[in-house]
Amino acid sequence: DVKVTQSSRYLVKRTGEKVFLECVQDMDHENMFWYRQDPGLGLRLIYFSYDVKMKEKGDIPEGYSVSREKKERFSLILESASTNQTSMYLCASSPPNGTGGTHNEQFFGPGTRLTVL
Amino acid sequence: AQSVTQLDSQVPVFEEAPVELRCNYSSSVSVYLFWYVQYPNQGLQLLLKYLSGSTLVESINGFEAEFNKSQTSFHLRKPSVHISDTAEYFCVTGGGNKLTFGTGTQLKVEL
Numbered sequence: 001d002v003k004v005t006q007s008s009r010y011l012v013k014r015t016g017e018k019v020f021l022e023c024v025q026d027m028d029h030e031n032m033f034w035y036r037q038d039p040g041l042g043l044r045l046i047y048f049s050y051d052v053k054m055k056e057k058g059d060i061p062e063g064y065s066v067s068r069e070k071k072e073r074f075s076l077i078l079e080s081a082s083t084n085q086t087s088m089y090l091c092a093s094s095p096p097n098g099t100g101g102t103h104n105e106q107f108f109g110p111g112t113r114l115t116v117l
Numbered sequence: 118a119q120s121v122t123q124l125d126s127q128v129p130v131f132e133e134a135p136v137e138l139r140c141n142y143s144s145s146v147s148v149y150l151f152w153y154v155q156y157p158n159q160g161l162q163l164l165l166k167y168l169s170g171s172t173l174v175e176s177i178n179g180f181e182a183e184f185n186k187s188q189t190s191f192h193l194r195k196p197s198v199h200i201s202d203t204a205e206y207f208c209v210t211g212g213g214n215k216l217t218f219g220t221g222t223q224l225k226v227e228l
Contacts, residue, residue, distance in 0.1 A: 040126065042220040043161075043207070045216075048215070090160065105166070106161075107162075108161040109160050110160045
């Protein structure tokens with residue numbers, strides 16, 4: 001059974017704190033992704049990674065960084081949390097892409113609801 | 118750039134009634150389209166996908182979507198909904214190793 005796990009379901013932090021969100025997948029997938037989900041905006045891609053130590057910016061990378069030291073683990077880092085980063089954060093993974101683009105299903109974790117006070 | 122537009126943010130419907138969730142896409146290249154579903158307090162999961170071939174695609178739980186190139190649409194339909202279909206549904210387009218999500222449609226099935 002495929003599985004993507006995220007370290008916390010709910011997290012409350014204060015403005016200015018450094019925040020780590022962890023994601024682990026057990027499917028040996030090359031690709032991993034971080035999204036944030038906000039009402040009325042759908043999912044927006046923050047960062048993604050094709051391989052260990054590789055990362056690429058998504059659509060909204062400002063205020064975030066990522067780390068991928070092992071294939072199964074992809075971390076999202078908020079260097080200095082701000083209230084506008086209060087959101088639901090979703091991690092996903094997928095196998096290597098087919099020809100022509102993203103044909104492969106992305107498998108999602110349950111999400112981390114982050115509140116920044 | 119590829120994008121999708123979901124025309125309805127909320128769709129209330131009674132159980133056993135038919136439903137259509139609307140999605141229009143915008144793309145100048147080959148189109149890959151998906152519907153993902155998010156049940157309450159759960160992560161997203163793939164419902165169905167169109168990559169090529171038959172324009173009508175089906176899911177295992179009775180949903181279907183038709184790729185319509187002339188109308189640039191990929192509407193999701195089910196002839197008779199169940200209370201367990203209550204969820205948020207996302208129309209998604211793929212390409213360039215990324216997925217682009219629509220804003221979501223909340224389907225609420227009432228008794």
